[in-house]
Amino acid sequence: MSPPESHPDSELPATRVSDLARVRAAAPDYLEGLNPEQREAVETTDGPVLVLAGAGTGKTRVLTTRLAHILATGKARPWELLAVTFTNKAAREMRERITAIIGPQAEGLRWLGTFHSVAAQILRKHAELVGLKSNYTILDQDDQERLIKQVLEAENVDAKRWPPKMLAGLIDHWKNRGWTPDKLPPAESAHFANNRGQALYRLYQERLRVLNACDFGDLLLHNLTIFTGHPDVLADYHERFRYLLVDEYQDTNVAQYLWLRLLAQKRQNVCCVGDDDQSIYGWRGAEVDNILRFERDFPGAKVIRLERNYRSTSHILAAASGLIAANKSRLGKTLWTEAEGGEKVIVRGVWDGEAESRLIADEIERAKKGGADKNPRKYRDMAILVRASFQMRAFEERFVMLQIPYTVVGGPRFFERAEIRDAHAYLRLIQSEDDDLAFERIVNVPKRGIGETTVQKLLQVARLNGVPAVAAARQVVLTDELAARTRTALANFLRDLDRWRAEAGRMPHPRLMEAVLEESGYTDALRLDKSPTAQGRLENLKELVQAMGNSENLQAYLEHVSLVMDMDRGPQADAVQIMTLHSAKGLEFPLVFLPGWEEGVFPSQRSMDESGEKGLEEERRLAYVGITRAREEARVSFAANRQVYGRWTSQLPSRFVDELPLANVEASSETGYYGGGPGMQQHGSRWDESPSFGAGYSSPGWKRAQASNYKGSHPGRQQVIEGEGRLVAVSESSAASAYKRGDRVFHIKFGYGHVRGVEGNKLTVDFDKAGEKKVIDSFVEKQA
DNA sequence: CTGTTTTAGTTTTTT
DNA sequence: ACTAAAACAG
Numbered sequence: 001m002s003p004p005e006s007h008p009d010s011e012l013p014a015t016r017v018s019d020l021a022r023v024r025a026a027a028p029d030y031l032e033g034l035n036p037e038q039r040e041a042v043e044t045t046d047g048p049v050l051v052l053a054g055a056g057t058g059k060t061r062v063l064t065t066r067l068a069h070i071l072a073t074g075k076a077r078p079w080e081l082l083a084v085t086f087t088n089k090a091a092r093e094m095r096e097r098i099t100a101i102i103g104p105q106a107e108g109l110r111w112l113g114t115f116h117s118v119a120a121q122i123l124r125k126h127a128e129l130v131g132l133k134s135n136y137t138i139l140d141q142d143d144q145e146r147l148i149k150q151v152l153e154a155e156n157v158d159a160k161r162w163p164p165k166m167l168a169g170l171i172d173h174w175k176n177r178g179w180t181p182d183k184l185p186p187a188e189s190a191h192f193a194n195n196r197g198q199a200l201y202r203l204y205q206e207r208l209r210v211l212n213a214c215d216f217g218d219l220l221l222h223n224l225t226i227f228t229g230h231p232d233v234l235a236d237y238h239e240r241f242r243y244l245l246v247d248e249y250q251d252t253n254v255a256q257y258l259w260l261r262l263l264a265q266k267r268q269n270v271c272c273v274g275d276d277d278q279s280i281y282g283w284r285g286a287e288v289d290n291i292l293r294f295e296r297d298f299p300g301a302k303v304i305r306l307e308r309n310y311r312s313t314s315h316i317l318a319a320a321s322g323l324i325a326a327n328k329s330r331l332g333k334t335l336w337t338e339a340e341g342g343e344k345v346i347v348r349g350v351w352d353g354e355a356e357s358r359l360i361a362d363e364i365e366r367a368k369k370g371g372a373d374k375n376p377r378k379y380r381d382m383a384i385l386v387r388a389s390f391q392m393r394a395f396e397e398r399f400v401m402l403q404i405p406y407t408v409v410g411g412p413r414f415f416e417r418a419e420i421r422d423a424h425a426y427l428r429l430i431q432s433e434d435d436d437l438a439f440e441r442i443v444n445v446p447k448r449g450i451g452e453t454t455v456q457k458l459l460q461v462a463r464l465n466g467v468p469a470v471a472a473a474r475q476v477v478l479t480d481e482l483a484a485r486t487r488t489a490l491a492n493f494l495r496d497l498d499r500w501r502a503e504a505g506r507m508p509h510p511r512l513m514e515a516v517l518e519e520s521g522y523t524d525a526l527r528l529d530k531s532p533t534a535q536g537r538l539e540n541l542k543e544l545v546q547a548m549g550n551s552e553n554l555q556a557y558l559e560h561v562s563l564v565m566d567m568d569r570g571p572q573a574d575a576v577q578i579m580t581l582h583s584a585k586g587l588e589f590p591l592v593f594l595p596g597w598e599e600g601v602f603p604s605q606r607s608m609d610e611s612g613e614k615g616l617e618e619e620r621r622l623a624y625v626g627i628t629r630a631r632e633e634a635r636v637s638f639a640a641n642r643q644v645y646g647r648w649t650s651q652l653p654s655r656f657v658d659e660l661p662l663a664n665v666e667a668s669s670e671t672g673y674y675g676g677g678p679g680m681q682q683h684g685s686r687w688d689e690s691p692s693f694g695a696g697y698s699s700p701g702w703k704r705a706q707a708s709n710y711k712g713s714h715p716g717r718q719q720v721i722e723g724e725g726r727l728v729a730v731s732e733s734s735a736a737s738a739y740k741r742g743d744r745v746f747h748i749k750f751g752y753g754h755v756r757g758v759e760g761n762k763l764t765v766d767f768d769k770a771g772e773k774k775v776i777d778s779f780v781e782k783q784a
Numbered sequence: 785c786t787g788t789t790t791t792a793g794t795t796t797t798t799t
Numbered sequence: 800a801c802t803a804a805a806a807c808a809g
Binding site: 138141216281447562618 | 797
């Protein structure tokens, strides 16, 4: 096989080129830089695989490389891969990263998406098998609750005793567990309205079917019904999906688990990636058990642990590992890193929530400036991670005052705002006259004189005649059942509706939206609205019109909105990130602040009350997630006093503070006891049992903060603490009696003032801020 | 039907 | 303490 008259220096013959390509495919460059475990996770393509990917171990890289690998080696074509995530963001990111590896071929990955979007696609194909049409609408939580409310009203269930929200929650729970009304365990029915749970659930499903609608839970549940009831359909999907991949497996609920098991049944080529230590969604149906029993469910499964952490320094990693070790139900991993050293986790106790925000803001300013041995940080490299959103306000207030730029991540989402949902209701009604829920929502928004009684009457007529509400309205308008004024209003509304529907086909949908908002009087009503939120709402609507341009047509737009309740944000400004621990999952920051580590706040009291030991373990995982977000520095803090729902409460440091290994922590407190007995940290936490401050914290390794204002060694409500700051507890009479009329005082919340009178344990104070006279039973600061 | 007063709820969040 | 929704009165 000698190539004819080919010179050694000439171009390689074609055969050689393809050989090279083959060699390249055998050891492709996308595998470069993977550690042995990661590589194993990528290359073990056949058979069940569970990848236990600890925090910061390169999970996403493994996931995307694995998919790219399957495609590059020709084991499957893009449309033969099923890859599911929980969020649109994760799906988007995965698609982008695969595209970066394998190029435009990634566009063929039509089964890469969230559980719900994939399930919705499948349901569109087989909708008739569960009594729906393929153009069914997907109701969000709000619609769902209103529908349930109607069912309860129709069934004369006392809404006071049995709130619709509760049934909505139960139904959601049932659907998460894969229970249709028929399969509902009898005991469950008892949780609502004297054993009527099941019947009401059934009625709700019936209403959904009539409306040709389903809720989010149904997407999965209907899939299950279809797969189990129609083996031929399931076999079809067995044929189609050669490889299955699941992200965040620890967050799957029972329905998702069953769905997956059905689809994986035949080929068993399923790869689940997750971390049992980061399971933080138990309260919405996630079953950690799914990941814990993977090996039992898929016999012969290969379990691969990714334990090398590329994110955090060793102190941070060790602190997090020490904390999570207190959890009993876990598979167990030992994370390690080559980034030895770094700063210890700093833990600090402060006087109150305000001191905490002052401390953190100071530190942010210092980090921003940089120092002798520290490089300046960008604002965006710092994050404050809180347990609950009410904790955010203190920081926002402080940041506004100091002009530190910040962004709050999460919060009420764009598409869930009332004005956006109103606008959508108009569109939905224009598109489909059968959409009763949309009709109810906007028939009197803006106010056009069609009140509750009229709407009820229309709905009654609709139910009687078995027609949609709009059709009922058309009938009623022709009669004299309504007052003249109401009739005219309704007639005008119907006339507008018809006109918009006629125009819908002729104009681009963003233009239609504008017209509807103007002509309905919606924007006018907002312009007249003097409340401070009205301006923002108008702007949201403008933004909405903008965003609509991204979809091809009205239909596509509404479809998109119902599944992707999320909008692409523009490039992030340089700002400190404030968010909940939940929304921080998957992110990382060089410097992380973890405020509010107090018993009852974090771990959340409610979580412990409702779910006991299980709840506590989930809280601990949340703490673990928090610490492992930090690359270089983590700062935990707790306050001795905190305002919760407007009330001042004494706080105890969180047990999680004690569970941090001493060797990796540097702790100090500005409050409370110092010099308690030795060994407290080693022998479990020592909570300050005294009914007084609760600010107390003591253990070896703790040092008194230099900036301390207090000299008294045992502060308590019974005594005045002498010190430069003169902080005084006045809940007890002896403390209040330390004051006399005319004393100058400072209160944490109300500011400066002077004492008007002392009576028992109460001080009456005239505050400088005009008109504020308050009776104080919490802490005030006496001015020297 | 609309404007005012009373009351309940207030962890975490996605689809 | 604050807010949003429900109940009530005009």
